[in-house]
Amino acid sequence: MRGGWTGKVLRVDLSRKKFVVQDLDPKVAVDFLGGRGLAIKTLWEELPRGIDPLSPNNLLIFATGPLTGIPLPSSGKMVIAAKSPLTGGYGDGNIGTKASVQLKKAGYDAVIVSGRADEPSMIVIDDDMVEVKPAKDLWGLDTYKAQDELESQYGKNAGILVIGPAGERLVKISVVTSEKGRAGGRPGMGAVMGSKNLKALVIRGSKDIPLDNPKEVARLGGEAYKDIKSKENYDFWVRQGTMFTVEWANENSALPTYNFSEGVFDGFDKIGGNAMEKIYKVAQKGCPNCNMPCGNITEIKEGPYQGRRTEVDYENIAMNGSNLGIDNMNWVMTLNLFSDEMGLDAISMGSALAFATEAVHRGILSKDEVGVDLEWGNAPAMLEMARKIANKEGFGAVLAEGVAYAASKLGNGADKFAMHVKGLETSAYDCHAYIGMALAYGTSPIGAHHKDAWFISIEVREGRGVASKERVEKLIWMQNVRGGFFESAVACRLPWIELGFDLEWYTKFLKAATGLEYTWDDLYKISNRVYTLIRAFWIREKGGWSRSLDYPPAKWFEEPLTKGPLAGAKLDRDAYDRMLSWYYELRGWDEKGIPRKSTLRSLGLEEVIPKLESIVSLTE
Amino acid sequence: MKLRLLGKPRELLGKKELDLDLGRATLREVLEALPKEVRELVTDGRRFKMIVLINGVSAESRGGLDAEIGPDDEITIMPEVGGG
Numbered sequence: 261m262r263g264g265w266t267g268k269v270l271r272v273d274l275s276r277k278k279f280v281v282q283d284l285d286p287k288v289a290v291d292f293l294g295g296r297g298l299a300i301k302t303l304w305e306e307l308p309r310g311i312d313p314l315s316p317n318n319l320l321i322f323a324t325g326p327l328t329g330i331p332l333p334s335s336g337k338m339v340i341a342a343k344s345p346l347t348g349g350y351g352d353g354n355i356g357t358k359a360s361v362q363l364k365k366a367g368y369d370a371v372i373v374s375g376r377a378d379e380p381s382m383i384v385i386d387d388d389m390v391e392v393k394p395a396k397d398l399w400g401l402d403t404y405k406a407q408d409e410l411e412s413q414y415g416k417n418a419g420i421l422v423i424g425p426a427g428e429r430l431v432k433i434s435v436v437t438s439e440k441g442r443a444g445g446r447p448g449m450g451a452v453m454g455s456k457n458l459k460a461l462v463i464r465g466s467k468d469i470p471l472d473n474p475k476e477v478a479r480l481g482g483e484a485y486k487d488i489k490s491k492e493n494y495d496f497w498v499r500q501g502t503m504f505t506v507e508w509a510n511e512n513s514a515l516p517t518y519n520f521s522e523g524v525f526d527g528f529d530k531i532g533g534n535a536m537e538k539i540y541k542v543a544q545k546g547c548p549n550c551n552m553p554c555g556n557i558t559e560i561k562e563g564p565y566q567g568r569r570t571e572v573d574y575e576n577i578a579m580n581g582s583n584l585g586i587d588n589m590n591w592v593m594t595l596n597l598f599s600d601e602m603g604l605d606a607i608s609m610g611s612a613l614a615f616a617t618e619a620v621h622r623g624i625l626s627k628d629e630v631g632v633d634l635e636w637g638n639a640p641a642m643l644e645m646a647r648k649i650a651n652k653e654g655f656g657a658v659l660a661e662g663v664a665y666a667a668s669k670l671g672n673g674a675d676k677f678a679m680h681v682k683g684l685e686t687s688a689y690d691c692h693a694y695i696g697m698a699l700a701y702g703t704s705p706i707g708a709h710h711k712d713a714w715f716i717s718i719e720v721r722e723g724r725g726v727a728s729k730e731r732v733e734k735l736i737w738m739q740n741v742r743g744g745f746f747e748s749a750v751a752c753r754l755p756w757i758e759l760g761f762d763l764e765w766y767t768k769f770l771k772a773a774t775g776l777e778y779t780w781d782d783l784y785k786i787s788n789r790v791y792t793l794i795r796a797f798w799i800r801e802k803g804g805w806s807r808s809l810d811y812p813p814a815k816w817f818e819e820p821l822t823k824g825p826l827a828g829a830k831l832d833r834d835a836y837d838r839m840l841s842w843y844y845e846l847r848g849w850d851e852k853g854i855p856r857k858s859t860l861r862s863l864g865l866e867e868v869i870p871k872l873e874s875i876v877s878l879t880e
Numbered sequence: 881m882k883l884r885l886l887g888k889p890r891e892l893l894g895k896k897e898l899d900l901d902l903g904r905a906t907l908r909e910v911l912e913a914l915p916k917e918v919r920e921l922v923t924d925g926r927r928f929k930m931i932v933l934i935n936g937v938s939a940e941s942r943g944g945l946d947a948e949i950g951p952d953d954e955i956t957i958m959p960e961v962g963g964g
Contacts, residue, residue: 492921492929493959496888502964504887511886511958574964689963714963721931721960723938757962825936 263472264326264774275375294325295750299341313345314455316376325750329364334752336548344447347683355444356547359419365465377457395459402601419463424603427454431660433608441571472775491759501554502574506532513826519614523690524824527587570597578688579610585636602650611685612659681708693829698812705794712743727835744787886958908945
């Protein structure tokens with residue numbers, strides 16, 4: 261390896277408090293890049309089938325890629341992956357953090373954590389020095405206090421990854437956080453870390469990241485940063501970031517409202533980008549190596565967290581604003597800050613609160629049972645319920661397992677309004693009118709998250725309600741670029757998707773960093789390999805597969821929108837089913853969604869065939 | 881006809897909506913009536929650089945810049961967003 265990758269993987273066994281540094285197999289690096297690709301390759305090969313995700317057997321992987329950490333745009337990300345306790349399948353998430361850069365500078369492409377520490381612990385990586393240290397004093401601290409404590413010990417430039425009380429208590433909708441408000445790993449990666457008694461990772465690196473052509477990297481970086489700044493929407497983006505999407509989604513009837521019952525919300529402008537920028541925003545924050553920072557730091561002006569600051573973005577605000585019927589931005593920010601401090605996933609927390617509120621409204625759940633006056637718009641009650649989730653108290657303990665579990669516990673048709681796919685709560689886009697986005701959720705390899713494909717813009721621009729094979733082709737292309745390339749390279753997709761930064765830059769970046777001449781066809785094939793291997797992992801862990809697992813929530817098919825310009829819109833099952841069949845066909849999977857043998861062979865995944873064949877029958 | 885704007889075009893124009901009295905016109909002619917800095921955000925003269933809807937329906941599917949606009953039509957202009 262000539263550069264990009266460090267060529268080393270750090271393995272830490274918490275049970276034995278031992279670590280070992282291994283070479284990264286060059287073929288794995290070339291064929292899977294890193295990040296998500298490296299994670300699924302590792303989990304497929306090393307994880308025993310059927311393990312409890314919260315047992316010491318699970319592997320928790322922190323993986324960078326060949327673009328991570330080098331001085332090129334938005335390269336400050338890493339992927340956190342494991343078998344998910346929330347879904348029982350493959351789980352991952354990316355996070356923008358100094359820890360990504362520090363890990364590469366310490367000389368590692370990834371850290372793979374196994375076992376379980378016998379007491380609350382943290383892993384401290386200082387270049388070649390690796391220690392598992394006691395963290396009893398940190399256990400129980402919220403993520404902000406833990407961050408402060410670790411920064412005071414290890415310095416402000418240290419890369420710090422930490423879980424909150426939710427992760428410690430094995431709340432399945434918990435995440436890993438960094439730098440007060442950055443979060444990653446929606447499918448319960450916080451709980452996996454908690455199950456290992458691992459409170460934090462602290463990473464400091466002082467080495468140069470190897471590069472094939474450092475001068476070319478510097479030249480490209482200079483040009484690329486300039487190009488990003490010259491984009492027409494640059495200044496607007498930096499001022500509002502993803503928060504403009506509140507207005508945009510409301511305009512297009514896609515703003516999740518009352519547990520995804522509606523796509524428009526009367527108070528949208530009170531919680532949107534304009535209000536945020538003019539009334540609440542006090543500072544800007546970005547990831548390392550980024551010149552288009554999207555972090556909006558806002559100040560809460562009233563309520564229990566008055567005077568506190570929080571980092572807001574669209575997903576969190578929509579899920580804890582319109583989706584709960586709350587139009588008071590101070591309270592929405594309060595819920596956001598609470599979730600960040602506890603290490604709860606703000607998206608799933610909003611979904612769980614909305615699910616419980618709808619259950620109360622439908623008479624399936626009583627307010628006495630939840631112990632809180634759950635009503636749409638009753639923000640203090642929502643905060644109290646969120647506390648119960650974080651503390652696993654009363655009905656909060658049920659919601660802490662995710663809405664799929666809560667629905668199965670409640671019965672009485674609650675599954676009809678539990679908004680999730682494969683157990684992961686739906687992120688913040690209502691799909692009554694967007695069949696392409698519904699398919700994106702249905703086929704996302706971690707459950708209902710928008711990271712892999714975000715299709716609504718295409719559907720608005722080119723026409724809604726189109727269920728064509730061409731649209732499915734576009735969707736797969738989008739998944740392969742967003743969820744395949746960017747999650748494996750590992751770099752942030754936002755320069756491309758938000759400002760129109762040309763994708764052709766990235767093959768040049770890879771060439772300069774690694775010396776390898778990837779074409780987009782090569783990268784597309786890597787993405788296909790990653791998606792198909794993730795699918796194989798799901799099949800292995802579920803013991804089979806059914807098309808129903810690739811379906812979006814029933815509500816979007818059965819209960820149309822009643823408000824806004826698209827009132828009456830709902831998804832069509834036959835049309836969705838046709839698109840799903842095309843999706844399988846284009847991915848080289850059979851009618852049940854199981855990869856074909858010929859596909860596995862063409863992607864260099866021959867070794868997967870016998871393992872899968874022992875579980876399901878494979879078609880040629 | 882009515883124009884509704886979101887995001888940066890709205891900021892540049894300084895208002896959410898605009899009523900235009902152009903009788904029947906093509907979409908190209910309607911956009912010509914906008915200030916240059918707004919128009920150039922929306923189109924390069926050949927294709928759209930933003931999402932343009934006519935009565936909530938994609939302008940691309942109605943003939944693009946050559947789409948016919950009547951006095952009662954509503955045109956919505958919004959930036960593309962990437963969905964984070």
